[in-house]
Amino acid sequence: MTDHRIAPDLVAAHNQSRAASQAADYQALGEHLSRRGIDIETVTRKVSAFHVAVPSWGVGTGGTRFARFPGIGEPRGIFDKLADCAVINELTRATPGVSLHIPWDKADPAELLAAAEAYGLHFDAMNSNTFSDAEGQALSYKFGSLSHADAGTRAQAVEHNLDCIEIGHAIGSKALTVWVGDGSNFPGQSHFTRSFERYLASMGDIYAALPDDWRLFSEHKMYEPAFYSTVVQDWGTSYLIASTLGPKAQCLVDLGHHAPNVNIEMIVARLTQFGKLGGFHFNDSKYGDDDLDAGSVDPYRLFLVFNELVDAEHHGIKDFDPAHMIDQSHNVTDPIESLISSANEIRRAYAQALLVDREALDGYQDDNDALMASDTLKRAFRTDVETILAEARRRDGGAIDPIGAYRASGYRKRIGAERPAARAGGGGIV
Amino acid sequence: MTDHRIAPDLVAAHNQSRAASQAADYQALGEHLSRRGIDIETVTRKVSAFHVAVPSWGVGTGGTRFARFPGIGEPRGIFDKLADCAVINELTRATPGVSLHIPWDKADPAELLAAAEAYGLHFDAMNSNTFSDAEGQALSYKFGSLSHADAGTRAQAVEHNLDCIEIGHAIGSKALTVWVGDGSNFPGQSHFTRSFERYLASMGDIYAALPDDWRLFSEHKMYEPAFYSTVVQDWGTSYLIASTLGPKAQCLVDLGHHAPNVNIEMIVARLTQFGKLGGFHFNDSKYGDDDLDAGSVDPYRLFLVFNELVDAEHHGIKDFDPAHMIDQSHNVTDPIESLISSANEIRRAYAQALLVDREALDGYQDDNDALMASDTLKRAFRTDVETILAEARRRDGGAIDPIGAYRASGYRKRIGAERPAARAGGGGIV
């Protein structure tokens, strides 16, 4: 039996007060879409079935190198985090999966499974961490981990990843995401080829230990924490990794990890075409790896990514099964609210992409009718699908207005009383 | 009596076939907005009153340095261009103003006025050209114009601008937009300060000749055609120009003229606050000064710009009257279609910005409620206002679906028969 963090009665009452307005909006959109030849129910069902994982670390307040300003009720450990994740899923019904970060979330697997089950959650991809030194760690990652010049340090980093697989195996995860900060801050500091050879060898050791039904995601990033070169700097290198390692290795695309102006949806298409699209870390950004809330800065870009995904589904690409996960840093909002909102935005982009008239689009593309092709995407994008998202939530037991319901629930205040205040820090992520 | 380029009957018949669907959409949105406390009629009236000027050069097919691929029916001169501009306005009722580019559009003022009147058009800001050499020009602009090291070349460029004012004066224009490509391709080629002093002196001469009721717009651009430095490289320099020259000088913001990642809406706010926002060249871009169709790549950015404009209106900023103009290069579309579509996109952003609940937003801003502040903008943006735009067009005599009506009219084919085929060229703009 589910351990509700938000009282179902509260959600029901909240929905009741919005029911008439929601019904009117839903009916009006249904009629409008019907005039466009689209069945709203098909869209709503697909949205309802679409889930995106939340990262355990996302429910804590993030920070920059300059400062971190914690909020009240910061989670004290993985079980507080799971409780907060449960709130998000109860209100959105979009986020039953939680992605753990080791070592921070290390705990007894049985207890993890029990807590998740009680909350109606499960565990998504595992994330290893070799970009900072854990307490008591023998060798430092200051100068790298999987690509470190020192064999002992590399072995330690490999061992940590094997640990992550073992924990994940015990709790039902099916993937390991590897992101390393390895790189250099000065021209000359690292030898590009020797570093990458070492990285590939380390990843080979990890790959060898991967269960048969697991996937290994390599995640590229242009820069930060390394500011001159990064070992896995772009999708080209990530593709080399995945194709060197083997079929269980795929590429993970974090939307904020690219050079300025890069066409990300095209990378998605290329990796899809070559069978190497593993999944996503969703977020938004304006400058660098800003880790802002998904869809908050450039919602059309998010739509264009989903346009590729829906197109791949539409064309029945074989073995196409990208993982969806949010990866954001919530520095100025209540993290629970940001994750609720981001899950909605991701579903919004998906719903909009479902509205694209793909037969018409194919025709415009073949005819080089650029204007109508563009308009076909824009038309889908500008359709206000909020009522579809709300309907999917409502039907699945979530809230028509999840932020409103969350605020009405007093959850944050409640955990603020339960959990001791966190210290403001000099920066960083947790 | 208006010389219709598209038969009113055709538009009427076209609208008739879409009337029921439009009425249903409009009523549904009206009810939805009413539930949000917004009167749709107020919005529709404001949209109807909103106009954006089209550039005479925009109706010709544009190109890059690599190639220009003309379409059929390319305009042979300013009178063909005016005819094409008339089509855009007849269908959108959003673009009665046309902005001329001298020397290309030079013609007898009386004939220009007569043609414009016949089409129901008028003349917007004048644009001088000193970024290329006109046939028979005495001195070359290869190394600059208003900032050229040679006094004679500067004088020639000033004289050309005075010409533009004179022509504009005769045809009812009230502003001169000055954009120069002056700059350098090598570190050391130009002395930054001496060049800028010369530029300021030249602009001072132009300013001195400006009629009292005119404005002088300085337009900044980061790079291209100069690839190391540009004399008016950003809004900071543009502000220095406008404040040095005097109250009739203001800054013009072309959305594609900034460094990657720059927050353009913030520049709009700063110039507004300091009384120097002269106007806009609307377009969209992904990489550089791509001159793509407005709203085609990042529609939320366009909305955020209009959010600033509506906010300034809302707060009753004194003497706030920015000029709105499209400036795009239509390389792969029928230019008339792109201008129709872009005028709609610009109105769309305006309509969405009108839907922002500004009292609520002010409150969220004062309370540092970042999430709800963001959502307040997003909520306005995601409202599908297409039916409002269509209604404004319909009521003003335009087309519910202007692209559809344009294609149905056969206009392009007709002028293709009238006008001789243009030669494919090695590149460039015309």
Next chain:
Amino acid sequence: MTDHRIAPDLVAAHNQSRAASQAADYQALGEHLSRRGIDIETVTRKVSAFHVAVPSWGVGTGGTRFARFPGIGEPRGIFDKLADCAVINELTRATPGVSLHIPWDKADPAELLAAAEAYGLHFDAMNSNTFSDAEGQALSYKFGSLSHADAGTRAQAVEHNLDCIEIGHAIGSKALTVWVGDGSNFPGQSHFTRSFERYLASMGDIYAALPDDWRLFSEHKMYEPAFYSTVVQDWGTSYLIASTLGPKAQCLVDLGHHAPNVNIEMIVARLTQFGKLGGFHFNDSKYGDDDLDAGSVDPYRLFLVFNELVDAEHHGIKDFDPAHMIDQSHNVTDPIESLISSANEIRRAYAQALLVDREALDGYQDDNDALMASDTLKRAFRTDVETILAEARRRDGGAIDPIGAYRASGYRKRIGAERPAARAGGGGIV
């Protein structure tokens, strides 16, 4: 009498072993420069007189939001920092000024002065900090400081800046540098104009308290820690601040605080021309505000900045007196070594800029001889002036090879024994 941190005997012995090679190099370069009409001694004297301040926080190991990996012998407080700064100056003779950061460096002014005097140091610009919350601070800067929506928070931030002035006044500083992270992470979160009005009012209060012989530097930055908008986002806004406040207010340029591809040397020229160039934070960067060692990634850019400074001196610009300071984050090097090296790189760029044949350059610029103008700068840049820098150090009592001498001295090991090990942290700056 100076309290030497590095034994003068060690430096002397070290220099002795390099004396012959240095003499040979110096003589050869002198003869080469003489053939180019340049007197090496004039250059060496100017280099010797050129100083750049080091930041107190620069001697500690920096970090990113992901991690900080401390080295051995991390300074425990301002007095340890001053000791480390003394090492840098003893070996380079280029860095007698130290710039303090309050509250971290707060201490009894008399003790600060005594320590500085003992080390042959003095205090450069003061730096306030309102981008993180100090222990025990009443109101948080989570949502801004000088521009905060709340008057009490703004007052607290102003008060902190007045404190900085007071401390600085007591220890002989003559300037206050204000950099704030104020901004927003979401479109809509902040009202651009109201925020900036509040910022200007707060800065007005600080300006009013400034001693007559002080300067107030406003430092712009495109982004980070705020990732959608920043109140002082670029030099245009910084100029508006400085010109609104008055003649004692000027703009400070940090080389890493700009949008991609921006021509920084041109900003330097504009601020110089309009009397608002206050000074620099030197560093280098490839992606964002990477805070890498000066000249390590793009040494020609550093040269081009100095080319502007030497040009301004050459043309006798009135009241031209920019402050020079290093501002870097040393994440993977011994901070003392990075500061030694960076001071040398900055002097190198200055020395190279002194070699530019300015009369020839003026002529090429007036003749639009882009190739020879470029070559004139490149010729100066490619001259290997290392022997000039070494000679200036040697004559002033520093080391011919300061990194070599530092390593030979065993200083790091010594302080490693004296100072307790710092804890590896979750990220951030200190």
Next chain:
Amino acid sequence: MTDHRIAPDLVAAHNQSRAASQAADYQALGEHLSRRGIDIETVTRKVSAFHVAVPSWGVGTGGTRFARFPGIGEPRGIFDKLADCAVINELTRATPGVSLHIPWDKADPAELLAAAEAYGLHFDAMNSNTFSDAEGQALSYKFGSLSHADAGTRAQAVEHNLDCIEIGHAIGSKALTVWVGDGSNFPGQSHFTRSFERYLASMGDIYAALPDDWRLFSEHKMYEPAFYSTVVQDWGTSYLIASTLGPKAQCLVDLGHHAPNVNIEMIVARLTQFGKLGGFHFNDSKYGDDDLDAGSVDPYRLFLVFNELVDAEHHGIKDFDPAHMIDQSHNVTDPIESLISSANEIRRAYAQALLVDREALDGYQDDNDALMASDTLKRAFRTDVETILAEARRRDGGAIDPIGAYRASGYRKRIGAERPAARAGGGGIV
């Protein structure tokens, strides 16, 4: 017997007047390098053996989409171009190879060979052109070429490339460089995957026709002339092409074709490691594909690229034989001067890279001594190798000061008299 375009006597006299100074510089540097354990003669010999090809189109004045400002004596066709290329090689002795662009350079192979032989030149890689429409071409490339939706257009583009191979075969070329502008200006205009499949099929047809001893270079570019997506947008896609096609297919890196801030030298390392580095188009850039003179904006970046090349040689990478070619647009200089200067800059970077102490560097890299690793590169870079370059030219019969000799020769004036003035155009390349 060589047909000299610049009288050997003139070069000899010119050198004579600089001989003493050159000898003194060369001796001084030799002694300095000797103290660093480097034999100057070894470096000079390697520089002498290093050649870079010039592009036939580079000797004409380039332009932008806004304008092209021709100089005097513009080449009228391929034979004028070869004459100008001869000048460059006679003075630099660095550029015996000329790279042709079809259709512009189409001519009788026997005549081409005869002319080249007379000038002491040979033919480097062939370049096809499907980014603009040639006169009389049946089908337009407005919407693409090798990836066009229409099979006929693709066949025409393939056929053109086969032509290029045939011509190249007749004149001794051994490579075909394929760069296409194919892409889109609007989201939705092209289907990424279908376009790329068509591109791969077309390239497969070309590859099949390649002689056994030829290589096929695919050249990526982020954007321009397409402004939303480009089929071969980055090295990742270029790698997919080369690995799909086979061993004779490799990737060509144009230094100006990347996103802002991208680490290009790392791409060079990755392609080298995976056996797919085909060669380079050298130039420099600050903003986009600016096509500025090599080394004029960021000379250290050019050095870092050569550092990778010399490192690969040093480590004896198998089958490592990248092609070197200049690809620039000379808009404001005499193209001959820019090519002379660029050839020198490229050799300069090579010479500096030869000075890197690779054993020491390896050690610093293995020890994570970032500062000394950086300094090892910087030390090589800051060595003034001009005298080595001059010596290599002098010994091979070129000019100590090739720009000076060129100007003294009066060549430009002479061809200005011979060749009719070109018309200033509306923009573009030729």
